[in-house]
Amino acid sequence: MTQARIGVLFFKRLWKLFGILFGNFTSRSALIFYSLTILSLLMQFVIYAAGLIPSKYFEVLGSKDYPGFQQLAIYSILVIVLNAVMKSSLNYVSRVLYLTWRKMLCSRLHDQYFSRINYYKLNVVNDNLDNIDQRITRDVDQFTKEWSLLMSRLVVIPFTIGYYSYQCFASTTWLGPVTIYVYFVVGTIINRLIMAPIVRLNVEQEVCEGDFRFQHLKVRVNSESIAFYQAGKTEHVKSEKRLNLLLKTLMSLYNWSFWLNSSVNIFDYVGGILSYLVIAVPIFGGDYDHLAPEEISSLISRNSFVCIYLIHSFSQLIDMSSTIGDIAAHTHRLGQLLEGFDVNTDERKEEFSDDGHKNESYSNVHQMLFDEPNTSKSRAALEKKVLDSIDGSSEAEFDNGSHTYFHLSNVTFSAPKQARNLVEHLTLTLKAGKNVLITGATGSGKTSLLRVLAGIWPSHSGSVKKFCDFGPKGVMYLPQKPMLTDGTLQDQIIYPRLDPYPEYSSDNDRDRMIGIVEEVGLTTLLENNGGFEGNFELNWADKLSPGEAQRLMFARLFYHYPDLAVMDEPTSALSKFTEKKMFELCIERKITYVTVAHSPNLKEHHDVELHLSGQGQWSVTAIQSTRF
Template sequence: MSGSRRQGRPPEPRGSRPKLDLLFVRRFCHIQAILFPSWTSQSVLMFATLLFVVLLEQLIIYQVGIIPSHFFKVLGEKDVVGFRQITIVAICLIVANSLLKSFDQFISSLMYVHWRQTLTMDLHKAYFKKKVYYTLNVLHAELDNPYVETEWDLFFPIYKKNHKMEGGQDQRISQDVERFCKGMSKMASNLIISPFTLVYYTYQCFYSTGWLGPISIFIYFFIGSVANKILMEPIVSTLVQQEKLEGDFRFKHMQIRVNAESAAFYRAGRVEHMRTNWKLQDLLQTQRELMKRELWLYIGVNIFDYLGSIISYIIIAIPIFSGRYDGLAPAALIELVSKNAFVSMYLIHCFSQLIDLSTTVSDLAGYTHRIGELQEMVLKLCKSHRKSRQPSCKELSGFDKDSLDSEEEDEEESGDVAFILEQVSFTALSSKEVLVKNLTLTVIAGHNLLVTGNTGSGKTTLLRVLNRLWETAHGSVHMLTSFGPRGVMFFPQKPYFTDGTLREQVIYPLKEIYPVTGLPDDERIIRFLTLTGLGSLLKRTDGLDERVDWNWYDVLSPGEMQRLCFARLFYHQPKYAVLDEATSALTEETEGELYHTCKQLGMTVISVGHRSSLEKHHDSMLFLFGDGKWELTKIH
């Protein structure tokens, strides 16, 4: 599509081409170590059960396969009694084979679900640890990072700076893991039984046709494997690119869904139509390229399958025409030919099944590379985090440590001091431009601080530095108060609401949920909802614990979202509250009432904002000029 790309259309990035190489083997083995952690694990038990079922199934298949030779014999000899007995045996074998085949499929499905659970939870454990989810999605561009814009990104445009709009980690964890595990479960029964069937039917083929039969089949399989390896190589990299573009296209539609009203205000339907079609065209172009490459693979696989049946008859014909079976009666010869044909054809079928798996293997290789890339990046970030980690505060008992990205090292706590900044300098993301230089600041209890300045001067970046989300270029930051209730809490510029009940929105990020009413917490929550002007929200949700099926961002206005965040702040009642543009969508009257409540609850507030009306609620003001300069003044 490069020739038809219109002016202004962003080019698609091109990464390294994944292959079926040692890197694939290493990544695949690493995933297997997660799926099979020990010899006594559930995966090993299910795998052993599947092996037992498949072995029984193969024994039945062999008996079913030689049934036609018995039929030929009794029909040739006109043996009615023998025909009746063979018919009964055949029916029993077919029923047994059907049952075993069904159990084979059932166990494979159970393995798929268990593998997906194990691998996804392992990725989740590392992904949500030590703020990796934040670092990977915001600070690093090594992988394709998703970022879904909302109307808040238009309301606070600086927040969406430096983000990429592509399918990435969420697609790798949700879709690629699912497809990887499903592909493995489909291949499992064929792979585990192949060594047994190949050895057994090779012996049977040698016994029936001599050394020429199995040698010919092995040479035929080797040629087919080499051809398929050559045909599979370009498919893997194309599949990886297709999955990335699928994520881009999906997230483009999600972006439009989330920002539908904002786009409508801009009358941006034509522009979004054009840009969405670009995503679709790139995806379809890659799909066509993948189909063309898969065409040659399908041709090779089908030729190998159908040519195998001809080769099996050639192998059988050699001992017959050489006079090896001249002394047999016609009925016995037909029985022998039928049995030998089944043995030779099934041996070729075993090899053909392995060749047929080539398309699944190519898909599996693509997913393996994508999952492996994510695992390696998460591990890299965890190691770099341990090396560069600065001492942090400890969480209070009301919060879960893992859910709050806690760290092991603690600083000496001082309840009267929240932060001490010594000669701190920091830059903008992916830039060498210094926003603040040599900032020295102490935040103490009872002394409210207002951080203001021009857009892009580093106000929100300062809060990221305080919260240890970003590293400083120079200087040190000391957080001397615990993070959590009765300590320090940060409320970001973009409100966050989880899925769940109204109670869960207010107590977030606490994970203790009270499913019944009448508890003291109910009175506090209702009081704070009423205090922030959200009493009507209780009626809309039918109570605190009624689970709603809507998206909070779609239902609540920007002002209601900020009010709900203040209800959450009042519920937790921290000693220090760090607020980033927390009242930008509210009236000055409402802003004053909320800040007055913060004072009544004994909170010290560190606010970021532009409004001049904020000054009367603070004791000092830090003005950032954006070129490294800053000024700290008292407010009278």
């Protein structure tokens, strides 16, 4: 909150955002901005022509010039029509610029948000920023919309101030421009003092809006659990608390906005009569005594327009004070988000040594394996070469006939920002055909180990060698909380793909999915949703029971058909019979699996138990095979 003000940091962040919005000199947004600038400048000539029309009417009506009146009537109608068309065109181009800017900024944020698992780091690991979703949606929308509206005024204000200052000087000598300039400076200072707390309150308002919206999102997602707990009153109190905090912030914002708006309106209305006060000096001084009454009337009208428009140009800058307050809030929030991406990028660079080689904490040699000309022989040779280079590992330690998926050597890790190590000096090899069960007390680091395997948590020391990639013939993770996306039943099964695998024909892929759904016992779900492509659902989590959700995750696993499945409590909501069947299906498909579980019943489905005892201790034990 201390940074939510207009200062050096604001302009630094604004410059960075403008770099994204404008791209290069030939980008689409730049070309639209050029068109907006040209239209805005042409609009000023039309406004100037329209502004002088009243003075011309004073002159022709005062002198009873009927032919001149007819010509002026036609001319004024044409100018008015042109003025209306130009205003509509300017408004249209501003909206197109807004859409273009929103697309560019959102797309850039999406690129960075969904790369290098920033969506996980910013929301879970480095939780320094609030409401990331609101920043990408609402803040981007408001920021681009406000700037697209401001640009048409900002680009012409220097031109109009310079031109109308000259015209004002020609009519009133130095007195007119100096009076207006002093008037503007005083107004700017007063509004700047009032605006300082408004910027801070705008940022606080955005935070409170996000928290209030998130509270209701939490109720919607967990409505059934809240109903079982009979916790409606508790959630009601929490919702009211967030609402009251939001309204209190808005009330403070409106209180300060009252004084800012009062100041802006006073300067606007005083500006309306300032032109007459300025022109009164030369008139009462006798400078225009030689002119006829109709000429004096025309002069007053013309001078009033020039002075009023000069004041209007300055007033536009003053009027922008309240808008700048909103823009500053959005600028700071978006700037903080970009800086959060930069921090994660810097952390990513730290994974590499000074000579550009990747450090040994985590590496993926999958691409190296599959780049070799003779896949099977060269893969085994490269695996042996990599493994033998780690801590002097010998060939006897590893089964040459079995493909290795992961090798962990002396790995020590803890939860982010936590000093206590969860596991210390872990050495483990995960290879084909050896199903590993990870057990331990709550908080001993079981799920954390899966995060280290996935590369979303770093290890403090040691090395994690990965010999597989995500997907078919690779590795697939099933997190503890089933990930249910929006869409059809087919979208659930093929997730995280957007389309079915191209190597299967449409009919074969459909038959394969039907067989998988029948195997996991979800035929009723298929029938009730009108097939794989029927009933587009936004919230499958509310539609499915926990057991159905876990069986659907196994259907997804079997569809992707990986070599290795890494699963976290995958059968906690299943019966023992269904649990046994799911592991049997994995064995039938020759899918090796690593399972985190509390239940001792799962031992019969595994070959090795890795037990994490807490305080960094661990042990590996062979399980006597009794399965099936």
